[in-house]
Amino acid sequence: MKKLGYILFLLSWSACDVERLPEDALSDASFWKSENDLKAAANYLYTFLPVHGGDQYDNWSDDGFAVLANEISSGTRQIPATSAHFSTPYQLIRAANNIIKKSVTALESGVPAATVDIYVGEARFFRAWGHFQLVQKFGDAPLILDILTESSPELWAARTPRAQVIDAIYEDLDFAAEKTPTHAARAVANYGRITKTAAQAFKARVALFEGTFSKYHGK
Template sequence: MKIKSILKLGTLALLTAALPACSFLDTDPQIIPDDGYYNSEQKLIYGLAGVYGVLNSEALYGNYYSLQIANADDLCYFNNYNNSESRPDRYNHSAGTATIYDTWSKLYEGIKNANRYIEAVEKTEIDPGKLSVDIGLYIAEARFLRAYYHFLLAQAWGDVPLRVKATTSPNPNDVQMAATPQEQVLK
């Protein structure tokens, strides 16, 4: 019985040692440059997928927004209120709660992605004959997503900063914005 265990451990050790030598693990990072990337319809679709990407995160429809923040009303019932964990669905949270902060950050990440995508696609010099649909539809879809992210922010927080241009500078004057009234954000 011990010989089989030793053989299994030896085989596992050899496979573990050989795994780093596998070439399929050697990949180049995919960094999208600001200019000239969107030169085909496939790349336009990939870029738009990046704008949609935050919707699938745990901070939005993966858990926090859809199950904890949006359900924090009298129509939902959650058992186990004795837990001291800070969660919105248990009416035990503050602005510093990770759930709240992560949702806020992800929504603004989606807005950032949409702004960068819109600006890059507007500057692209792609031949309209190579596209199955008008390039304006890609831009319109990204604008809708940007508006939707702003809507979710205004719905949950009221007055929020309205960002319609990409922030490219770490200068505090460019990054920090005053809150825009909720009515204007919703328009």
């Protein structure tokens, strides 16, 4: 009986041990509980911002010249079989969607709604950024507004018309402009993070690009 009791103890201990959260990695069960968690997740989005410097992107304007024709500005770029210009924005979009969806956990954990909205606003700014990069290069592009799984039908869906993607971009930027603080409110501690005016300026840039494209392509 003593041996049987010891075996049962070991089995029950092992079962409890299996349910323990990993100590060497973060998990959803142990994350998304505080403002610092949201901020740490949002920090990753900023790594997708372009680096300043002279490269091929400097020629994306109507008065820029380079050795080769500019397919981006002319709207004649053909969709390649595979390209980081396609996959990288979707990495950003997925990270942004993850923050937006998991922000509910932060609310349930007691993080003030106004604080959560700031980081959701940042995420929606960057989701708009990712979708705009796709529209610039490919026109119609899959609009992804949720986290996908291996069985998500969006993985096999046709590309979303560019007008619908642009509308979603405007909605994201309107939310970001409403929920993120002003530059003055950000102050030194949060200098460089997305602000209300940054979202407004980016929306103006999107509108100028799309308006110009529509005008000169008979849309």
